Amino acid sequence: MDYKTVLVHVDDSPEAPDLVAFAARLANAQGAHLVGMTQTGISRFIRETTLPGVELGDLTPLFSDLRALAEARGAQFDGLASQAGVASFEHRIDDAEPGLALALQALYADLVVVGRTRPGTPALSGVAGLPEYVALNSPCPVLVVPHPGAHTGTFGRAMIAWNASPEAARAVRAALPLLARASEVEVAIFDDDSSSARSPEDAAELARFLDRHGVNVKVSRHHPRGEVGNALLVYVEDRKADLLVMGCYGHSRYREILLGGVSRTVLRRLAVPVLLAH
Missing domain, CATH: 3.40.50.620 (HUPs)
Incomplete structure (x- = not known):
């Protein structure tokens, strides 16, 4: 694909x-x-x-x-x-x-x-x-x-921000051509009130789905004390990921112009390429 x-x-x-x-x-x-x-x-x-x-x-x-x-x-x-x-x-x-x-x-x-x-x-x-x-x-x-001048166009280490939402699922499917070529793929779950990933089985289902596409992943779960977007960016930097895959969350009433908190934080401060799907 x-x-x-x-x-x-x-x-x-x-x-x-x-x-x-x-x-x-x-x-x-x-x-x-x-x-x-x-x-x-x-x-x-x-x-x-x-x-x-x-x-x-x-x-x-x-x-x-x-x-x-x-x-x-x-x-x-x-x-x-x-x-x-x-x-x-x-x-x-x-x-x-x-x-x-x-x-x-x-x-x-x-x-x-x-x-x-x-x-x-x-x-x-x-x-x-x-x-x-x-x-x-x-x-x-x-x-x-x-920073396009600093990137080769290939992604060795990819990270998926997973919360079991339709937007995140669409982002994962849309990223398959890149994920299939990555040498490492991590599914990162940040528990908060907006996450639908409530049990280990949520991540296991995603891992099995990706495995059938030839993408082997490891799963990590996090319980941030502060804002999820900031915690996600810190973890991306710590793990030295060179691609972030995530759903783009818009407020339904103002879908054309406003983003939810995590999406807004990531786009304001991102240092690595991020693939978004809504």
Whole structure:
């Protein structure tokens, strides 16, 4: 089981070439088609400037410039993908907000690769950053990579944050192409009021499920005194894991914009790639 279409966000950040290179290595390892998605910024410009009393005038030259910049990012993506030896790739350009554009293109992808939200980046819907928005609105898993230049694109030691929830189960299934290639996989259970993993049999069932996919795991159980997200991050660092797999938990009423406490803590402070599914 492999990812056959990998979608990567291509923006104008200094980390973008490293993120594309990371996604290219991942696509090569999976034998996947790689799609680079970039945006013109036109939708955001219109939203932020279309106010009462604001005279916009003829915006055709500005929009042409924005599209030219997006084309340049697309060409850079093509060059990086070709240089990395990716057999099949293409770039897409959209005028929509980044999160919306990625979520819609994710309808036709197996995995979305994004970077961590940079400090000072405008929030989507006024609250959520890009990884949060895409994870909560994408039909496929999202791999958030905080330091793409420091990662090879392979994952030797993976950790699953397991609480026996549907979101966690979807994340595990979505991560199987990566877990199958990992040399070590640990299922970490952090007991708190939100966890549904109430007995050792919960973990044993997951271990048997993964074993049938050729993934051998060990199980650890923890009873954190403080906030689960912080305890999880400390344990990931202690175990020197290079991939975290977890469910992404959104508040149902505000599904598009708000995350639960553990997801929010991990995305704010993560130091290793995390695969999210909702």
